Amino acid sequence: MPPAFHEIARRVNNWGRWGADDELGTLNLITDGVARAAAATVRTGRRVPLALPLRHDGVQTGLIPGRVNPLHTMTQVNRRLGPGPVATSDDTVVMGLQAATHWDALPHVSHSGLLYNGRPADTVTAHRGARFAGIDKVPHLLTRGVLLDVARARGVDRLPGGHAVTPEDLDRAEEFGRVAVRAGDVALVRTGHMAVYLAGDRDAYAHPSPGLSYRTPEWFHARDVAAVANDTLTFEVFPPEIEGLWLPVHALHLVEMGMLQGQNWNLEELSTACGEESRYSFLLAATPEPVTGATGAPVAPVAVL
């Protein structure tokens, strides 16, 4: 672990900030007032969905064994359960909880044996999943969203694989959108990389990938952002920036700050809509599915402009 990491970790650390037993982290920043103000952001009522469809040919390539693309199977097809002409169809799904558009829960990663708020990593078990700060502890997630369209702000459709999004990129995106990120916002960082998957190349979508630099958590911390999501599989830049250290951004966001991360969000239509409306802030409804003990969960986010 390089000294730089420890320095940053110390500066962005939120342990104890909302009490020793807190399991929500920066979601505490979404107060009733923030939610109320977020609703007041709506101008046109135009709604933009941000989720990928849940289907067998999703973004997973098989590299992460258990993170299987959704398998949808029918258990009934037009079957009459009782008397009369009414028949029902019914179905099931098997899926990796982080297979598609999802939120990472805080215990998705640990570092040095610890989770957010200093809890031991072994509170995650095979039997019960995450007893502490699992995604089921998030009752709702609705606040103002801000699109930081880093790609467009740099004048490109998408950032190349391996591009590390820097604090300077985020500044430029704020300027581009004439919007200032504030406390309780969810920041949506668009790299444009989703276009690679949408064009059919899952392997190239997986890696190399643009993504957040380990220097960005301080930027989010300074603004007291409630959560961050982007349009990549790896969230942070891949291959990693620092030799010998994988997933520093995960560790800073989830463990040190106690801040949810979203991955595989489809921000393409939103980029178009924000451009057309000349507005980069909106109401964001993005409550995860409350899977008990889960370290992540699917979400079907919607932006309302």
Next chain:
Amino acid sequence: MPPAFHEIARRVNNWGRWGADDELGTLNLITDGVARAAAATVRTGRRVPLALPLRHDGVQTGLIPGRVNPLHTMTQVNRRLGPGPVATSDDTVVMGLQAATHWDALPHVSHSGLLYNGRPADTVTAHRGARFAGIDKVPHLLTRGVLLDVARARGVDRLPGGHAVTPEDLDRAEEFGRVAVRAGDVALVRTGHMAVYLAGDRDAYAHPSPGLSYRTPEWFHARDVAAVANDTLTFEVFPPEIEGLWLPVHALHLVEMGMLQGQNWNLEELSTACGEESRYSFLLAATPEPVTGATGAPVAPVAVL
């Protein structure tokens, strides 16, 4: 099929209303203007979650074979994927799509071999699921919600098993909440029956159950409601009202009207909140998970007062 059913079916039928190829049905009623007005409904920013947790001891009792309660399993627990001290946990879920708090998609039921808009029922197949009007065709679902607290309006905590909620009950609930249901709203009909499950009795929750009478679809149709959800497993009253005809309300809503139905919504906390705030309308964010070809899908709805 009793003549009464056919009479009602004829009166509430929406086939062709939004075009011969329409797959959204009454969700078309949620225009940008409706969504904008819904956001403007927010007063305090108080948010109330309406989803049951997704867990192995959910509401399913095994009576419906494939509709299995969620099985959550860990595929990684604090595993180091690369160099450095950061470890990750990862997990999967297997579940019936309609096992917990969910929306029925329009093709969840057919009657007399037809789906909404007159499409053949055999567009649902084991291989691809629902090609027409599957839940993945619903990009977003965010509008004004109205709580019709039928139980409280009748002065009870919960309606008894077998109680058929009538149009008169709905009138009374509007009056009780001093609210008028209007076009594009989602009506949340509270029977209070969820308390039976929350108290631990799954079998009694399953049946007998209070639920909607086959006479209520006309009530919703007259007001151009966008969707209806309630706090029961069966949605409509069970045992059925009409001998020899199962699921008439499903057939009227999903097939004739093209209107989504929600089941197993937990309206207990919302009932309290609406009482405390003396307001029975709110912003409702309730976008289903977009499972391709699914005839229903989990949703984590949130009301914002």
Next chain:
Amino acid sequence: MPPAFHEIARRVNNWGRWGADDELGTLNLITDGVARAAAATVRTGRRVPLALPLRHDGVQTGLIPGRVNPLHTMTQVNRRLGPGPVATSDDTVVMGLQAATHWDALPHVSHSGLLYNGRPADTVTAHRGARFAGIDKVPHLLTRGVLLDVARARGVDRLPGGHAVTPEDLDRAEEFGRVAVRAGDVALVRTGHMAVYLAGDRDAYAHPSPGLSYRTPEWFHARDVAAVANDTLTFEVFPPEIEGLWLPVHALHLVEMGMLQGQNWNLEELSTACGEESRYSFLLAATPEPVTGATGAPVAPVAVL
């Protein structure tokens, strides 16, 4: 459907041979006497396993959507259920029933709307699976096995992709093994193609593939073979021999003859063992997992020489 197919179909047809209600087909040929004689075949007691391991990086490539490679997840890891120092681990699997080493059940294919014994194909439903002749109707499968080592008989390690195994190939393999296939035997036809998968190339294993020619069912029929298995994904040669007709061998074996087929059997070690022992017949224990209503099932076959 070319006339040749219909001619062959007529000649190999077994409908009604074991009664109009028979669900076992050629497995009827494995009488107590055949099983007894099979046991008497054993000389050395050397046992050779023929199953591929059930694992996430199995032979499936994703081309057949629902036929997912096995996903193994732990539900408990060293968890103490009760008092004392004893802890238990427990696990689950999700898998396509035909994902790895398996038997096709008779209703795995239909042609012209019919299954074996002339039953309607629609006895297979999404809700109940195969009501007629599902794999659960096979109580045991233990008989004499004969290795027809077509590759070695042709003096090669493996047949090239696209090679159609002919009746002449089978004759030559009998001669090579100095063995005569007889009534009630299970014939194991080795192409050597499994080596392609074992060397790590799943795509090349999938296709092009060597496999049985549509002319071989008559060969098996003439000898009253009980079942046939081989070491390929497609069983029959792929791409198909006859333009405009997929899966003719499946149709002849499963539908016309009522004969089980085995795929993805690993015959590499058996080839070596039979060569070393100079014996190509053995006791074969190959009872499928009795999944109710399944159109195929995993099997862990063992040859005892």
Next chain:
Amino acid sequence: MPPAFHEIARRVNNWGRWGADDELGTLNLITDGVARAAAATVRTGRRVPLALPLRHDGVQTGLIPGRVNPLHTMTQVNRRLGPGPVATSDDTVVMGLQAATHWDALPHVSHSGLLYNGRPADTVTAHRGARFAGIDKVPHLLTRGVLLDVARARGVDRLPGGHAVTPEDLDRAEEFGRVAVRAGDVALVRTGHMAVYLAGDRDAYAHPSPGLSYRTPEWFHARDVAAVANDTLTFEVFPPEIEGLWLPVHALHLVEMGMLQGQNWNLEELSTACGEESRYSFLLAATPEPVTGATGAPVAPVAVL
């Protein structure tokens, strides 16, 4: 842990007996000679299946969360994949590996942090399952089986719930069957308790249950049995015999002796057949499904008399 347990553990311990790296334990006792002699046991060729069907209403009651009954779903029903009239059906299963008729693998339990052969329990992980001695390390399981019909030997159809099968019971069953258990045999201990499940009462089948006493492992050890299976969910008597110590038989068999255990074997038809044939030994083919890393696996055992 009572002193008696430690005494017994010391006496039956097989660690190091087949080398420090051995992962097979008492299965080493099934030599080629034993397998050959087992085949020679066959007299009539009568085959008796011992597996329960794999179906949604199997023996699991939901008490053990992840050990779900098999969920069978169709992914294709009579679907034409290519040109021509041939259509295919395909399906999947989700199941607890120990949900039905199964073998416990050696790492299914640990005690005091250790597995068989003194390996650390933490070689079982959520990510990879059992790296040491998982069920995939068992290439075949075919040997002589002996039915110890304890119920019939005591003159009853079935033993009552809570009855601990003792060494004296096993002696009596040997005498009843005029058979002597010898090295490399698999002992099938019939309590008759399966009849409770077959009659439809899953809860009574679960507990109280008859089963093996903690005094029986020495009996099996003295005879060098290769494995033991019975017709109960819990295998050992439940409620437990020793206060404060759950699963002592599991710990002695799996950890100390390195001996596989089988549960939920249906021995009803076998009891009848052995009675009719007046023979209590037979060829037993019982190779588990080779799920990589699994701590148990389904098996479809067959006895050949």
